[in-house]
Amino acid sequence: xxxxxxxxxxxxxxxxxxxxxxxxxxxxxxxxxxxxxxxxxxxxxxxxxxxxxxxxxxxxxxxxxxxxxxxxxxxxxxxxxxxxxxxxxxxxxxx
Amino acid sequence: xxxxxxxxxxxxxxxxxxxxxxxxxxxxxxxxxxxxxxxxxxxxxxxxxxxxxxxxxxxxxxxxxxxxxxxxxxxxxxxxxxxxxxxxxxxxxxxxxxxxxxxxxxxxxxxxxxxxxxxxxxxxxxxxxxxxxxxxxxxxxxxxxxxxxxxxxxxxxxxxxxxxxxxxxxxxxxxxxxxxxxxxxxxxxxxxxxxxxxxxxxxxxxxxxxxxxxxxxxxxxxxxxxxxxxxxxxxxxxxxxxxxxxxxxxxxxxxxxxxxxxxxxxxxxxxxxxxxxxxxxxxxxxxxxxxxxxxxxxxxxxxxxxxxxxxxxxxxxxxxxxxxxxxxxxxxxxxxxxxxxxxxxxxxxxxxxxxxxxxxxxxxxxxxxxxxxxxxxxxxxxxxxxxxxxxxxxxxxxxxxxxxxxxxxxxxxxxxxxxxxxxxxxxxxxxxxxxxxxxxxxxxxxxxxxxxxxxxxxxxxxxxxxxxxxxxxxxxxxxxxxxxxxxxxxxxxxxxxxxxxxxxxxxxxxxxxxxxxxxxxxxxxxxxxxxxxxxxxxxxxxxxxxxxxxxxxxx
Numbered sequence: 001x002x003x004x005x006x007x008x009x010x011x012x013x014x015x016x017x018x019x020x021x022x023x024x025x026x027x028x029x030x031x032x033x034x035x036x037x038x039x040x041x042x043x044x045x046x047x048x049x050x051x052x053x054x055x056x057x058x059x060x061x062x063x064x065x066x067x068x069x070x071x072x073x074x075x076x077x078x079x080x081x082x083x084x085x086x087x088x089x090x091x092x093x094x095x
Numbered sequence: 096x097x098x099x100x101x102x103x104x105x106x107x108x109x110x111x112x113x114x115x116x117x118x119x120x121x122x123x124x125x126x127x128x129x130x131x132x133x134x135x136x137x138x139x140x141x142x143x144x145x146x147x148x149x150x151x152x153x154x155x156x157x158x159x160x161x162x163x164x165x166x167x168x169x170x171x172x173x174x175x176x177x178x179x180x181x182x183x184x185x186x187x188x189x190x191x192x193x194x195x196x197x198x199x200x201x202x203x204x205x206x207x208x209x210x211x212x213x214x215x216x217x218x219x220x221x222x223x224x225x226x227x228x229x230x231x232x233x234x235x236x237x238x239x240x241x242x243x244x245x246x247x248x249x250x251x252x253x254x255x256x257x258x259x260x261x262x263x264x265x266x267x268x269x270x271x272x273x274x275x276x277x278x279x280x281x282x283x284x285x286x287x288x289x290x291x292x293x294x295x296x297x298x299x300x301x302x303x304x305x306x307x308x309x310x311x312x313x314x315x316x317x318x319x320x321x322x323x324x325x326x327x328x329x330x331x332x333x334x335x336x337x338x339x340x341x342x343x344x345x346x347x348x349x350x351x352x353x354x355x356x357x358x359x360x361x362x363x364x365x366x367x368x369x370x371x372x373x374x375x376x377x378x379x380x381x382x383x384x385x386x387x388x389x390x391x392x393x394x395x396x397x398x399x400x401x402x403x404x405x406x407x408x409x410x411x412x413x414x415x416x417x418x419x420x421x422x423x424x425x426x427x428x429x430x431x432x433x434x435x436x437x438x439x440x441x442x443x444x445x446x447x448x449x450x451x452x453x454x455x456x457x458x459x460x461x462x463x464x465x466x467x468x469x470x471x472x473x474x475x476x477x478x479x480x481x482x483x484x485x486x487x488x489x490x491x492x493x494x495x496x497x498x499x500x501x502x503x504x505x506x507x508x509x510x511x512x513x514x515x516x517x518x519x520x521x522x523x524x525x526x527x528x529x530x531x532x533x534x535x536x537x538x539x540x541x542x543x544x545x546x547x548x549x550x551x552x553x554x555x556x557x558x559x560x561x562x563x564x565x566x567x568x569x570x571x572x573x574x575x576x577x578x579x580x581x582x583x584x585x586x587x588x589x590x591x592x593x594x595x596x597x598x599x600x601x602x603x604x605x606x607x608x609x610x611x612x613x614x615x616x617x618x619x620x621x622x623x624x625x626x627x628x629x630x631x632x633x634x635x636x637x638x639x640x641x642x643x644x645x646x647x648x649x650x
Binding site: 016019020021022044048051052053055056069 | 265271272274277
């Protein structure tokens with residue numbers, strides 16, 4: 001997947017999550033801010049929605065169905081949901 | 096203004112809570128979230144959630160059909176379930192929710208749906224015994240139960256799903272988060288919930304101010320003449336303008352008032368309205384107009400003032416972005432929606448506003464346009480006489496007061512819930528709550544009808560009285576803005592004091608609960624009760640309040 005497309009898909013999924021979050025709790029635009037994991041801003045419900053949002057966004061943008069809900073992946077060093085940057089990098093690499 | 100809404104569901108609707116909390120559209124909603132999956136315990140017990148609920152809270156109970164009626168689940172496993180069994184399951188479910196009827200201002204129930212993947216017998220699912228057939232039976236029963244209930248309001252889930260361009264169900268969200276719909280559905284439902292909350296709290300819009308050229312018809316009438324404007328005919332643009340006018344006519348027929356603000360020659364514009372064969376809206380459909388070359392914002396403000404309608408109850412529709420920007424900037428309280436460039440989308444854009452929802456319709460809603468037109472003539476007559484006293488005498492005003500009767504309950508509750516400016520304490524009550532309040536010992540609710548030589552304004556005043564240790568309190572002093580300034584304010588106080596004497600109360604206390612909007616009520620009380628002022632917000636009334644000479648009082 002092209003970087004710009006991956007960034008757009010992730011940005012849209014994050015924007016949707018932000019619509020549900022208070023002004024103080026917004027997920028910032030810093031690509032390296034922690035998302036999920038120790039110190040991250042997402043709880044498990046937020047993660048579920050981010051996974052669904054990105055999977056659907058990838059499908060709409062590229063026609064490919066990906067599965068990001070992989071426990072092993074989440075626990076691995078390569079955890080793509082660590083930050084916006086890591087999620088984009090994962091999509092660029094694997095989609 | 097903030098409204099509170101309790102969310103209860105058997106599934107995880109946390110995304111809806113988030114969207115509802117953060118949505119900027121009025122009213123702001125304070126969301127109270129019950130933990131999901133415990134609908135029955137919440138409604139059957141004194142769950143801690145109820146400590147955060149007050150009588151003004153509306154509850155949104157969004158359930159999957161299997162949870163509401165367990166028999167449905169059995170049907171999916173092959174057991175035959177009858178229509179009666181489904182109906183009695185719905186009855187039991189609604190009865191469960193009504194256990195807390197006294198704690199809530201409204202019960203919002205989205206119609207039941209099954210996920211699109213719930214396909215068993217295909218087309219057979221809609222035959223007797225099929226799962227879709229069963230859900231339709233359940234919804235039909237729910238609609239019938241809501242028909243006679245002032246508390247229950249149904250949300251049309253099917254139209255919400257149909258209007259979502261994106262996916263409406265996501266198996267992953269369900270399996271991972273027990274979230275029953277895709278977020279697009281929850282985003283969409285925020286608008287629907289808010290429309291109901293606005294209607295419940297009297298914040299639906301009352302007046303639409305419309306531009307003419309390229310808004311009600313295509314082209315500039317001043318340039319091309321009424322014969323050449325695009326309206327009707329075998330022309331899709333002309334037909335689109337007709338469809339938009341028909342939609343406006345529909346709103347007008349249920350009490351939304353229409354007015355015009357157009358930069359045009361008045362004579363030419365009115366000629367087009369009167370003469371064009373395809374005009375759906377005629378001169379009589381507009382209660383007032385400002386057709387000249389002056390500023391649109393000034394026109395809108397003048398129309399609102401002339402009709403005695405608050406700016407926050409006004410919607411301004413104009414195809415021209417600069418005019419919209421001007422009104423938005425000058426009159427921030429007025430709702431100025433962005434407007435599509437394509438006339439084919441006008442009627443849909445009007446529906447999308449969801450600003451005119453009416454949960455119940457009284458006979459007077461349909462007459463509202465005529466009532467405002469009468470008021471317009473009345474105001475014009477005031478300009479023709481030499482003094483206010485002479486004008487009041489000329490009105491032949493008849494005020495009829497009577498104790499609240501069951502046939503007036505709907506209109507009385509509507510008046511209580513929709514009136515903001517002339518409302519002493521802005522109490523909001525459902526019909527049931529108002530009826531039971533009025534029936535309690537030591538309490539009285541009186542309604543007032545007003546008529547004059549220009550027409551019958553109908554039921555437009557309400558008075559609530561409560562006795563307390565030999566004295567009385569005025570709990571409600573409510574008057575429709577359209578009859579203000581004619582002595583009805585005094586007539587209501589007269590009724591209150593006559594009733595106080597009849598009940599043997601030594602005096603009456605009038606205490607205002609100040610809000611952003613009831614300043615006109617305070618001004619009236621300051622003027623009429625100056626001698627009885629007892630505190631910043633309270634006045635005492637003793638003896639019978641004098642009735643103005645020009646009022647023919649009947650009670």
